[in-house]
Each structure stands twice: as C-alpha cells, then as structure tokens.
Amino acid sequence: MSKHIQQIKPVLTSILLASVAVVPMASLAAVEVTPKSAPNAAVLTGSTFTPPDPSTIPNDEFGKMVQLGRNIMFESKKYAPQYVGNSLNCVNCHTDGGAMAGSAPLWGAWVSYPAYRSKNKKVNTYEDRLQGCFRYSMNGKMPPLGSDVLVALSAYSYWLAKGLPTGDTKIAGRGYPDLPEPKQAPDFVRGQAVYEANCAICHAANGEGRVVNGTVVFPPLWGAQSFNWGAGMGSIKNAAKFIFANMPYGQSYSLTPQQAWDVAYFMDGHERPQDPRWEGSVAATRAKYHDNKNSLYGTKVNGVLLGDTGAPKPFNE
Ligand code: HEC
Ligand code: HEC
Numbered sequence: 001m002s003k004h005i006q007q008i009k010p011v012l013t014s015i016l017l018a019s020v021a022v023v024p025m026a027s028l029a030a031v032e033v034t035p036k037s038a039p040n041a042a043v044l045t046g047s048t049f050t051p052p053d054p055s056t057i058p059n060d061e062f063g064k065m066v067q068l069g070r071n072i073m074f075e076s077k078k079y080a081p082q083y084v085g086n087s088l089n090c091v092n093c094h095t096d097g098g099a100m101a102g103s104a105p106l107w108g109a110w111v112s113y114p115a116y117r118s119k120n121k122k123v124n125t126y127e128d129r130l131q132g133c134f135r136y137s138m139n140g141k142m143p144p145l146g147s148d149v150l151v152a153l154s155a156y157s158y159w160l161a162k163g164l165p166t167g168d169t170k171i172a173g174r175g176y177p178d179l180p181e182p183k184q185a186p187d188f189v190r191g192q193a194v195y196e197a198n199c200a201i202c203h204a205a206n207g208e209g210r211v212v213n214g215t216v217v218f219p220p221l222w223g224a225q226s227f228n229w230g231a232g233m234g235s236i237k238n239a240a241k242f243i244f245a246n247m248p249y250g251q252s253y254s255l256t257p258q259q260a261w262d263v264a265y266f267m268d269g270h271e272r273p274q275d276p277r278w279e280g281s282v283a284a285t286r287a288k289y290h291d292n293k294n295s296l297y298g299t300k301v302n303g304v305l306l307g308d309t310g311a312p313k314p315f316n317e
Contacts, residue, residue, distance in 0.1 A: 044245070044253065047101035047173030051160040054097075062155065065148075069156025072149060073097040073106075076138060080149045085140035085315055086273070087209075087216045087225040093137065093233060095246060099160060101173025102245045106153075107161035108174030115169070126154055136231035139273045141315045176241035182261040186236060188302055191266025194259045198248050207270055222270035229275035229307055235294040239264035269301040274312040282307045 054070060057063045072079040073090040074097050091097050098106035113126040120132075127150045131142035143149040164171065196205070202218040203209050209220035220226040232238045244260035246252055255263070275297065279285045282305065286298025290307075297307045 042101035042103075042173065045102040045173040045177050047171075049101065049107065049164060049171070049173060051099045051105070051107050052162055057159070065152045065155040066159045067156075068148070069152035069154070069159075070097055072153055073156070080134075080143065083134045083140045083143045083149060084138045086138060086220075086227065087211075088138060088219050088227060089216075090133065090137075092219040093242065098157070102177050103242075104175050105160070105173060106157040107164055108171050110154075110157040110161040111164045111166050111171065112169040112174065126157070130154070135276060137227045137233065139226075139228040139231075176238065177245050179237075179241045179244050179257050179260060182240075182258050184258065186240075186261040186265035188266055188269050190259075191262035191264070191269070194255070194263040195266050198255065198259075199263065202249065207267070221267050222272050224273060226272050228273035228312075229297050230277055230289070234268055234272070234297070236261070236264045236268050236296070237294045239268055243267075265296070269296050269306070271304060271306060271309065274307065274309050276312045278312050 057066050057070070068079065073094065076089045077084045077087070093104065094100075094106065095103035098104075101108075109129065110126065113129055114123050115129075116122070117124050117129075120128075124132075127145050130150050130153050131145075134140045135142050199221075203221050204218070207220065207222040208225065209216060210218040227233050233242065240257075240260045240263075243264055244253065244255060244257060248254065275285055275289060277285065277289055279288050282298045285307065286295075289295075290297040299306060
C-alpha cells in the first residue's frame with residue numbers, strides 16, 4: 001500500500017464512522033474504500049505496461065532528481081512552493097503519482113512529446129506541457145524552463161517510461177479512457193443528485209474538500225483552492241472521463257457514463273479561480289478560449305454567470 005493511500009485511509013475511516021449518524025446506510029456502503037481490490041483506472045485501458053517500482057529509483061545524482069519529481073507529484077506545495085497557488089497535488093488527478101494507466105500517466109505523456117497543441121497553437125516540448133499544469137491545474141506560476149522543478153518532473157517521467165517506444169502517442173493507458181457521448185445532454189440537477197449520493201461524503205457538500213490536521217485529505221473540486229478556469233479538468237469531457245475511470249475513490253467504473261457526464265457538468269458548473277489568460281471580459285475570454293460545448297465558462301448556470309469574477313488575482317493572493 002502506498003504512503004499516500006496509508007494517509008488517506010485512516011482519515012476516511014474516521015469520517016465514515018463519524019458520518020454513520022447522518023448518512024443513510026445505503027450511501028455509506030457505496031463509499032467503502034478498498035483501493036487494492038476494487039477495479040482501478042488501469043483495468044479497462046488494456047494497458048500491459050508496468051512502470052518500474054519506486055524502490056528501484058537509483059541511489060545517485062540522477063536518482064535524486066527522479067525522487068524529487070516523484071515528491072513534487074505527491075506533495076506539490078511542499079516541494080514546489082513557489083509555483084503552486086492552490087491546495088491540490090498533482091497526484092489528485094494523476095493517480096499513484098502519475099504511474100497508473102487510465103489516470104493520465106506521466107509515462108504515456110513522456111513518449112508523446114514534443115507535440116503540437118491547439119491550446120497554445122505551437123509545438124510544445126515536455127517542459128512546456130508541464131508549465132501549463134502549474135499555471136492552470138495548480139492555479140500557480142510557471143516554473144522557468146530548465147528549473148529544478150521541471151528537470152525533476154522530466155527525470156521522473158523519463159524514468160517511469162523506461163522501455164516504452166518513443167512516439168507511441170496512442171499507447172494503451174495514456175490519458176483518461178474514452179467515454180461514449182452521453183445519451184441525454186449533461187444536466188446540472190441530475191448531476192447534483194449524483195454528487196450528493198456519491199461524492200459529497202468525501203469532497204463535502206460545498207465542493208471544497210476536507211482538510212484534517214492541516215493535510216488536504218479530499219481535494220477541493222471547485223472554489224478558491226481548486227484548479228482554475230484554464231485547466232483541463234474544467235472541460236466537462238475531460239472531467240467526465242476522469243471521474244468515470246477514477247471516482248468515487250476506490251470504486252472506479254461504478255457510475256454509469258451518463259452519471260459521470262452529469263456530475264462532471266455539475267462540478268464544472270461551479271465558480272473557480274479566473275482563467276489567467278483573461279482577455280478583459282468574460283465574453284471576450286469565452287470567445288477566445290472557451291467557445292465550445294465542453295466549457296461552461298461565460299455561460300449562466302444555476303443563475304450564476306460563470307467566470308464573472310474580474311481580472312485574475314495576482315499569484316498567491
Ligand atoms: C485538477 C486535476 C489536475 C491536476 C491537479 C494536475 N493535472 Fe495534469 N492533467 C490533468 C488533465 C485533465 C489532463 C489532460 C488535459 C488535456 O487533455 O487537456 C492533464 C494532463 C497532464 C499531462 C499530459 C498528459 C498526456 O498524456 O499528454 C502531464 C504531463 C501532466 N498533466 C502533469 C501534471 C503535473 C506535473 C501536475 C502537478 C504540477 C499536474 N499535472 C496536475 C489534470 C490535472
Ligand atoms: C471515498 C472518498 C471519495 C469519494 C466518495 C469521491 N472522491 Fe473524488 N477524490 C478522492 C480522493 C482521495 C482524491 C485524490 C486522489 C489521490 O490523491 O490519489 C479525489 C480526487 C478527485 C478529483 C481530482 C482532484 C480535484 O480536486 O479536482 C475529482 C475531479 C474528483 N475526485 C471528483 C469526484 C466525484 C465527481 C465524485 C463522485 C462521483 C468523487 N470524486 C467521489 C476521494 C473521493
């Protein structure tokens with residue numbers, strides 16, 4: 001059992017015990033967590049690749065950078081404080097520190113760069129791609145190219161990908177598994193019902209997650225401490241794919257695809273930090289970066305014009 005799961009499990013157990021009084025037994029049973037025996041995100045991807053075990057990280061200068069990269073994945077703010085602006089850790093969305101197939105593993109990414117990205121309309125190196133994670137998912141600041149943080153994450157990704165063919169951009173297990181288009185258009189009210197029954201027990205009714213003894217045990221899904229409007233998870237499609245294959249935690253693939261789309265819509269239908277690519281108004285920012293059906297930015301959901309919070313706040317304020 002990884003250290004990360006060891007940290008989560010006791011807290012989870014105490015939350016579950018504390019909730020017995022308020023949570024009906026049916027939903028309690030639904031959140032029982034058995035991370036090792038439950039099907040995980042890797043199961044349905046057809047991936048046959050096993051990344052090396054962390055205990056085999058070499059004990060030399062190179063190994064130190066690999067280990068630093070792994071540490072940044074698990075405890076981002078501790079190991080890269082100057083670049084992280086929220087309470088998320090990379091591992092929250094890249095299960096097992098980026099090792100697990102079906103959870104956007106770093107080994108699948110490593111062999112796929114440099115690559116053209118429509119997001120910024122240029123060929124991105126792997127370091128460019130990593131910079132984007134800090135700017136959007138971590139609502140932070142881009143580490144400079146060549147900085148220890150990017151070198152460490154690159155070294156760790158390279159080490160994880162040992163033996164994989166370079167350029168195999170469609171390798172099984174890369175990204176999040178595809179999800180069929182929903183039969184019914186994703187819906188806020190249906191999504192709210194899915195959320196209340198399957199997610200709120202850990203991520204809290206207000207979506208802000210749970211902090212125990214100063215440690216974020218269940219990460220925030222929206223609000224000031226979550227990813228910002230420029231992040232990949234802000235796309236309903238990415239969120240639905242991630243949620244279907246990874247959530248509820250320890251119960252991958254237990255929602256129907258429709259439920260995953262609905263709860264993704266509900267989650268991404270809430271306010272979060274401004275898109276740092278702010279164009280001066282919500283309408284202009286939507287027109288330039290969000291004009292597609294997978295983004296709710298700049299649309300009115302549940303009476304709120306999403307993204308209407310003014311210019312991005314300076315980093316760390
Ligand atoms: C809030 C969730 C979230 C967090 C936190 C997060 N990521 Fe990601 N990451 C994603 C999503 C979603 C994608 C896929 C995005 C897309 O396709 O646009 C992604 C993609 C990536 C990719 C490219 C994967 C590929 O196969 O091309 C890399 C590399 C990556 N993230 C690294 C990181 C690192 C390093 C951190 C921490 C500094 C981090 N991410 C934090 C959600 C997250
Ligand atoms: C048993 C507790 C639990 C339940 C229930 C649960 N999650 Fe999570 N969720 C977690 C944990 C723990 C993580 C971080 C995983 C990690 O760090 O390895 C997480 C991470 C996430 C993330 C990525 C990080 C972020 O904050 O954006 C999203 C999105 C998410 N969960 C959505 C959901 C949704 C939607 C549901 C309901 C369908 C759900 N979760 C149910 C525990 C839970």
